[in-house]
Amino acid sequence: MLITLFYFFIAVVFIQLFYYLGIFGKFAFAKPQEVTPKNIPVSVIVCAKNEEENVKKFVPLLAEQNYPDFEIVLIDDASSDETLEVFEEFEQKYPNIRLVKVENNEAFWGNKKYALTLGIKAAKKEYLLFTDADCYPTSKDWITSMTSQFTESKTIVLGYGGYEKRERSFLNKIIRFETVLTAVQYFSWAKAGLPYMGVGRNLAYKKEEFFNVNGFIDHIQVRSGDDDLFINQAANKSNTTISYNPESFTYSNPKESFKDWFTQKRRHISTAEHYKFFDKFQLGLFFCSQLFFFLSVIVLLAFQFQWIAVVAILATRYTVVWTVIGFSAGKLKEKDIKIWFPIVEIALILTQINIFITNIFSKPVYWK
Template sequence: MFLEKFLELNIAIQVLAGIFLLSFVVQAFYYLYYYAGVIYYNRKLHRGDVKHRIKQPPVSVIICSKNEAENLEALLPTVLEQRYPEFQVVVVNDGSTDESTEVLDRYAKKYPNLYHTFLPIGAKYMSRKKMCITVAVKAAKYDHLLLIDADCRPDSDQWISEMVRNFTEKKELVIGVGAYAPKGGLLNKIICFDNLFNTMQYVGLALRRSPYMGTHRNIAYTKEAFLRNKGFISNLGEAFGEDDLFVQDVATKENTSVEIAANTVCYRDLNFKAFMLDKEQRMSTRSHYKFGIRMKLALDTLTRLLFLASGVALIIFLLNNPGCELFAAIAGGVIFLRYLMMSVIFHKAATILRERKSHVSFILLEILLPLLSAYLVTFGRIGTKKRSMWR
């Protein structure tokens, strides 16, 4: 009876319903298989099912900075006073004109394991950030490298220890988590939600043996892997890509690990300009991703938009057809089910990753972020290559 009633509907409504249900199935797969990966992995961590190395190898922490004297004042003590047996901190100062050199000199007198050098102001490179990292890697004394941005800070003195514990046999790359210190307001909700979803994406895919990016705010790899890949040689023509394109070059199914423990999360203060800069960088490098990764990300975006558009259109058409109220109610129930699933997964992931939690705003933010991405693809990226991008 139910099926017969459905088959009597207009063919356009049937096609719309098919698109709607197929999009729901694909979305459910992405959320339960990929994006809930943070939740599954956290359970494994608490059960002790994740293998970690016991021996603590010496580590070189790399920081690249440009006119960030104030940020260095805040960051250096949290890094230099980490509870770890043997490590050095390498800072590359990219031609700063503020008091960065004075700050570094002062800390170098107090901490003998701090080494700093510089990149001349007049040096011409497509990406000064990549050149700074290359200089730092060559200056590093140790094979295990841990990178953090100057405007970030680890929230624990166990950051080095818990990141490096993932360098077990055959592991050469550790993908960490970067978060924003939460503040009030819709704009800050957008930033935190976008960062949370982005983290769930790249961590989730890495856990499913499809690593495609990390964050320059918190990532570790071996010097051997960097040199074997000849640094950033494959993307020297790109202004960006020091984390995502590099990960695509180096990462394999076997050599990559992730770390999501609360002690390893690195925080950055909320800054809309830096956020937009990050978004533009991601948009500019995505076309260089491997085909399989591009298809996975595109399918999620496509089915997300199809689900929203077809769901709204389907309910409108059904409500305008007498006797179809039950079908409209079912469509509404499917929409509610997806957002319930999404809300639960986001809430649990936000708790684990120490991000901001907001059930109701998920719906609004899911609509706003594609619009923001569309803006960046069109007007937002005009003239970006002329800028000096650092974040």
């Protein structure tokens, strides 16, 4: 029995090494990205529902971008607070702001995709750059950096949306580690020619890509996924690229309680159920390899079976993974998380198991 488990453990480690070296290494060890301004006309699209305080702080940062030709499309999705009033003030203040007011539609009530569709149709520019109402760019050259990766063939650009650092918060370390690991995955698979998702906190594409797949119509019944499900459907090897220059990053305020973050991740994981088969398979295989790696190690070391070999393999795995995570975190300006990697990795796996089980018995809550 233990000898079978030992060989299973070796196989699991090989799978892990394939992911980290064969796939994730494509991003981790990539050269720094050059930014060559394209100055193409851009519509920055922000959809908000009850985000009064956030839009007060962050819309001015968008309006003050160093870019020659852009508009900002602000979408108020039937907010019940003062979001619309704040948007109307900005519309008067900034000449390049366009306001879209969304009223509740019985067929699409509370569906962010409906609101975004109206905003996309209202946009006057051919290139669209998306961020969330609770996000802000790291520099005044965010638009320049993101759009610099567009080419004649590359009409979808996947960006990085991180979370602010909170001192002395273990939850914050888990959130930021999970965000980095997710970015490493979708950046790496995109570099491998198999893009499968992006994040609405920082995403750009040409308007024609939206209409080529009839917008969100194929997954309009799924309440989330205006970013990752769209990319899962529209992106391919030929039309997709990534942007990881630090000036292209956006940041958001992280959740302050485990309950709020847990609820957020439940929505994200439930959306992944609608990915293409291969994407669900590779994500599932990666997670299972992580889980079975730890379970195998615990059992083998508990019985001290081939413990010298197990420890050597364990050390090899951690050296490789720590190196890949370290280089990736450095590119994403999240270097401090690599120090906590062994601990937060285990915490994240336990949380994901909890989420899977919880989602089986109840449905997550979606757009506000």
